[in-house]
Amino acid sequence: MNARLPAPRRSAIVSGPPAAPPRARLGRKLSLVLETYVALPLFALVLVAALWTTAFHFIDKEQRDARQAARDDTRELVDTYEAQMARSLAGIDQTLKLLKYAVEQDGASGALATLRRQSLLPPSVLFTVAVANRDGLVVASNPPARPLDVSRVTYFLVHRAADGGVPYVSQTLTDRTKAEPHLHFTRRINDASGRFAGVAIVEVDPGYFTSAYEHGREGERGLLGLVGADGVVRALRVGEQTSWGQRIDLARLPDGQVSLAPTIPDGLTRFLGVRRLHGYGLIAIVGLDADEQMAGFARQRSAWLAGAGIGTAVLLLVVTLVSAWSWQVARSRRRERRAQETYAAASEASVDAFFVLRTVWAADGTVADFAIEATNSRAEEMAGLPKEAMRGMLLCEMLPSYRRNGIFDAAAKVALEGGVDQAEWHAQAYPMRGRWLHRQVVPVEGGVVAIVRDITERKQAEERIVHMAHHDDLTGLPNRTLLRLRLEQNIAQAAHKGWSLALVFVDLDGFKLINDGLGHNAGDELLKVVGKRMRACLRRGDTLARFGGDEFVLLLPGVGAKAQSLAPLLEKLRQAVHAPVQVAGQSVQVSCSMGVVMYPRDGLDANTLLMNADAAMYRAKDGGRNNYQFYAREMNASGEENLILLDGLRQSLEATLAGAPGGGLSLCYQPKVDLKTGRVFGVEALLRWHHPEHGPVSPQRFIGLAEESGMIVELGEWALRTACRQNQAWRAAGLPPITVSVNVSPRQFEERKLVARVAAALRDSGLPPDALELEVTESLIMRDLAQSVAKMRDLEAMGVSLSIDDFGTGYSSLSALKSFPISRLKIDKSFVSELAANPDDQAIAMAVISLGHKLHLRVIAEGVETEEQCAFLRANDCDEMQGYLFSRPVPPARIAELLATAQQFVPAEVAA
Numbered sequence: 001m002n003a004r005l006p007a008p009r010r011s012a013i014v015s016g017p018p019a020a021p022p023r024a025r026l027g028r029k030l031s032l033v034l035e036t037y038v039a040l041p042l043f044a045l046v047l048v049a050a051l052w053t054t055a056f057h058f059i060d061k062e063q064r065d066a067r068q069a070a071r072d073d074t075r076e077l078v079d080t081y082e083a084q085m086a087r088s089l090a091g092i093d094q095t096l097k098l099l100k101y102a103v104e105q106d107g108a109s110g111a112l113a114t115l116r117r118q119s120l121l122p123p124s125v126l127f128t129v130a131v132a133n134r135d136g137l138v139v140a141s142n143p144p145a146r147p148l149d150v151s152r153v154t155y156f157l158v159h160r161a162a163d164g165g166v167p168y169v170s171q172t173l174t175d176r177t178k179a180e181p182h183l184h185f186t187r188r189i190n191d192a193s194g195r196f197a198g199v200a201i202v203e204v205d206p207g208y209f210t211s212a213y214e215h216g217r218e219g220e221r222g223l224l225g226l227v228g229a230d231g232v233v234r235a236l237r238v239g240e241q242t243s244w245g246q247r248i249d250l251a252r253l254p255d256g257q258v259s260l261a262p263t264i265p266d267g268l269t270r271f272l273g274v275r276r277l278h279g280y281g282l283i284a285i286v287g288l289d290a291d292e293q294m295a296g297f298a299r300q301r302s303a304w305l306a307g308a309g310i311g312t313a314v315l316l317l318v319v320t321l322v323s324a325w326s327w328q329v330a331r332s333r334r335r336e337r338r339a340q341e342t343y344a345a346a347s348e349a350s351v352d353a354f355f356v357l358r359t360v361w362a363a364d365g366t367v368a369d370f371a372i373e374a375t376n377s378r379a380e381e382m383a384g385l386p387k388e389a390m391r392g393m394l395l396c397e398m399l400p401s402y403r404r405n406g407i408f409d410a411a412a413k414v415a416l417e418g419g420v421d422q423a424e425w426h427a428q429a430y431p432m433r434g435r436w437l438h439r440q441v442v443p444v445e446g447g448v449v450a451i452v453r454d455i456t457e458r459k460q461a462e463e464r465i466v467h468m469a470h471h472d473d474l475t476g477l478p479n480r481t482l483l484r485l486r487l488e489q490n491i492a493q494a495a496h497k498g499w500s501l502a503l504v505f506v507d508l509d510g511f512k513l514i515n516d517g518l519g520h521n522a523g524d525e526l527l528k529v530v531g532k533r534m535r536a537c538l539r540r541g542d543t544l545a546r547f548g549g550d551e552f553v554l555l556l557p558g559v560g561a562k563a564q565s566l567a568p569l570l571e572k573l574r575q576a577v578h579a580p581v582q583v584a585g586q587s588v589q590v591s592c593s594m595g596v597v598m599y600p601r602d603g604l605d606a607n608t609l610l611m612n613a614d615a616a617m618y619r620a621k622d623g624g625r626n627n628y629q630f631y632a633r634e635m636n637a638s639g640e641e642n643l644i645l646l647d648g649l650r651q652s653l654e655a656t657l658a659g660a661p662g663g664g665l666s667l668c669y670q671p672k673v674d675l676k677t678g679r680v681f682g683v684e685a686l687l688r689w690h691h692p693e694h695g696p697v698s699p700q701r702f703i704g705l706a707e708e709s710g711m712i713v714e715l716g717e718w719a720l721r722t723a724c725r726q727n728q729a730w731r732a733a734g735l736p737p738i739t740v741s742v743n744v745s746p747r748q749f750e751e752r753k754l755v756a757r758v759a760a761a762l763r764d765s766g767l768p769p770d771a772l773e774l775e776v777t778e779s780l781i782m783r784d785l786a787q788s789v790a791k792m793r794d795l796e797a798m799g800v801s802l803s804i805d806d807f808g809t810g811y812s813s814l815s816a817l818k819s820f821p822i823s824r825l826k827i828d829k830s831f832v833s834e835l836a837a838n839p840d841d842q843a844i845a846m847a848v849i850s851l852g853h854k855l856h857l858r859v860i861a862e863g864v865e866t867e868e869q870c871a872f873l874r875a876n877d878c879d880e881m882q883g884y885l886f887s888r889p890v891p892p893a894r895i896a897e898l899l900a901t902a903q904q905f906v907p908a909e910v911a912a
């Protein structure tokens with residue numbers, strides 16, 4: 001089979017080495033560390049660390065740069081402020097000096113005018129220029145102001161107290177004279193003699209010293225101001241707010257450096273630059289708000305942090321996703337590996353052979369072959385090759401027969417279309433040749449896996465079971481079930497082709513005697529031998545089945561339509577069965593009765609054919625046995641006939657028992673002659689039945705039916721009672737006393753109450769027990785020897801004598817015979833009939849006579865019809881005779897006549 005691509009997607013090939021050794025497991029653990037889902041997060045951590053290190057590095061650098069820039073700005077601003085203040089203070093001091101000079105020259109009242117004239121007065125908007133005399137009265141002022149006493153003001157007191165030669169700078173304050181804040185720059189005025197003459201005063205708004213504040217440079221929260229050497233703030237501006245009067249610890253102010261520290265007035269951290277204004281006792285301070293100065297850096301830092309954070313987040317996200325994916329992949333790989341290891345271990349321990357086969361594609365997309373990828377130990381045994389040798393081999397090169405027997409095609413179909421192929425086959429290739437194998441082929445990624453199991457034992461067991469279900473245990477021949485199957489098959493075939501077939505029903509004659517007499521083992525042996533012999537007569541296609549018991553059926557297909565053409569075969573079968581058989585150390589002989597039917601003539605289905613063959617077989621039995629009968633339509637009536645006959649017999653028995661006249665049943669009596677005296681010494685009672693419609697019915701027929709139906713028990717009891725009454729009647733009539741023999745059938749004998757019934761018959765008739773003899777057959781006794789002998793002893797104890805009927809046809813052993821409480825042996829008439837001509841029968845008769853005498857028994861021959869027979873028997877010391885030669889069975893009146901006339905059947909000279 002070649003089919004086209006593409007092959008469907010399938011699960012991964014499950015193959016692999018057995019469980020890994022410890023070193024390999026260690027290596028696997030190490031490689032686990034290198035797995036992406038472990039290594040990648042580690043690498044990511046390093047990256048994140050590097051990223052954040054870099055970010056912090058740059059943040060730190062920029063912070064340092066920003067701080068440095070702020071420091072530089074602060075330094076520059078404070079330098080500038082210092083220069084401005086130095087100029088402003090110098091200007092104020094210049095005014096003080098001019099004023100002092102003018103006062104000293106022109107007196108307090110003209111000083112201001114002089115200065116005004118010379119345009120040396122500062123603008124009055126900014127500065128108030130005044131002069132206080134030595135008494136502390138402000139005597140001149142620009143702009144003019146009402147007289148004011150400053151004699152108690154600090155600067156007045158300071159100057160009056162000493163001439164320091166330096167200006168004095170007051171604290172910023174508000175007072176009675178002026179609600180706005182202001183501060184005073186003052187210088188001592190001396191008179192010509194150098195004594196204190198008053199104070200030159202310049203009053204300044206503190207805002208003047210902070211007017212240099214620029215938002216563009218100092219920002220919104222920058223700081224600019226002057227502090228006195230006493231630590232008290234003279235003027236301080238932050239943003240738009242100007243304040244004064246705060247006290248600060250001068251020791252904590254940086255000395256020439258820019259510091260970063262919390263500052264007044266609000267505690268904000270600022271870069272702070274300080275410059276001492278020499279000569280005035282003032283300190284210029286400039287502060288830049290740290291937050292404002294570092295705002296750019298802060299933004300930069302935020303950008304860095306955001307960048308690093310985003311970078312980290314993105315990295316972590318990517319790493320998480322990749323790691324998760326990698327973990328999934330690794331997990332499924334691990335599972336797969338574990339599955340492989342488990343599979344490998346399991347397959348090694350399995351009784352099945354595993355072949356992992358990779359598909360080898362042809363250029364046209366068909367499956368060209370399969371390459372063996374992996375196998376287990378069992379596969380080695382099955383293939384007869386080591387694993388290493390098989391690995392890589394092409395399947396059809398290793399096993400070319402697979403291309404022909406369909407295995408390759410089935411596997412290719414699985415490889416192409418998926419599904420599962422399962423089948424059993426009888427292996428032809430070494431080393432599994434002759435064994436039954438089962439395969440299961442399943443698709444896997446890249447190929448197929450074939451699992452092969454040796455199912456020979458199971459197959460054999462199944463075959464055994466099938467054989468047992470269809471064959472007879474004992475003979476090994478087909479049984480009833482198989483026969484029916486074959487019959488139905490053959491009928492179907494014959495119907496289809498227009499052929500004929502024959503069915504022969506075979507029943508062994510006399511088998512029961514052997515089986516009962518010699519035991520079941522002997523019976524079994526006989527069946528086996530007979531079965532073999534019949535089988536040997538048949539063709540190959542014929543069937544010989546054991547139908548049950550001693551019944552066999554032959555199925556002969558493909559025969560001619562004419563039944564008579566079977567005659568030679570049937571005769572051959574008859575002879576084969578009739579030939580003597582050695583069983584249980586004895587030579588025994590059976591015959592067979594065969595009924596033959598033809599399909600389609602005698603029936604169209606199995607049931608009809610079997611039924612009709614059975615009917616034909618019974619007809620053969622009725623016809624004297626040891627023969628065959630072809631089926632005729634009218635034979636089927638016999639079943640119904642038997643029922644009708646049986647019904648008639650019952651009615652006759654009931655009528656006879658009821659004493660109705662013409663009941664139909666009667667007894668006739670056949671004389672038995674003593675050869676010594678030539679006279680009748682006894683009679684055998686024989687049943688007769690006159691059917692109201694059909695007339696006389698043969699005892700062979702109705703006694704057999706009565707035996708089968710169980711009616712024989714009642715019938716036999718009637719015969720026994722009638723015979724006893726009759727004999728007693730003869731005696732009562734004064735006739736010479738004789739014995740009467742009554743036949744006892746197997747069912748009668750086995751009946752529990754036999755002895756009681758006999759006793760009752762004797763008692764009721766008044767016949768002495770020694771005038772009654774019961775005739776039983778050998779086979780009847782042998783059915784259950786112990787019980788039979790016990791019953792016979794009971795009868796013997798009662799005084800009733802027993803004789804063995806049909807002696808010679810059964811198989812009593814000598815030892816058993818010795819134990820029988822009998823008085824007479826009766827040679828069967830089948831040996832007597834050919835006595836004159838058949839040396840075998842002569843030998844048997846002589847042997848029976850001799851045996852009987854040795855056992856001290858009387859020997860009687862029955863069926864004596866001719867003088868020759870009589871002469872032979874007499875010559876061989878037979879004691880008694882019975883047969884047509886002397887008399888047929890006759891009515892009781894005739895016996896009475898014979899007894900009355902004392903007829904001598906054997907001439908006196910002959911009789912001893």
Ligand SMILES: Nc1nc2c(ncn2[C@@H]2O[C@H](COP(=O)(O)O[C@H]3[C@@H](O)[C@H](n4cnc5c(=O)[nH]c(N)nc54)O[C@@H]3COP(=O)(O)O)[C@@H](O)[C@H]2O)c(=O)[nH]1
Nearest residue numbers: 686687699700703719743744745805862863864865883884
């Ligand atoms: N259980 C009972 N069985 C009975 C009884 N009555 C008869 N039988 C059995 O029936 C079988 C057939 O009997 P029958 O047809 O009566 O045949 C007997 C004789 O008529 C016949 N016989 C006698 N002499 C000759 C002879 O010279 N030639 C010849 N061809 N036949 C002859 O033999 C039969 C007696 O046989 P056996 O009993 O073995 O002595 C038969 O088996 C009877 O036993 C009954 O009441 N009960």
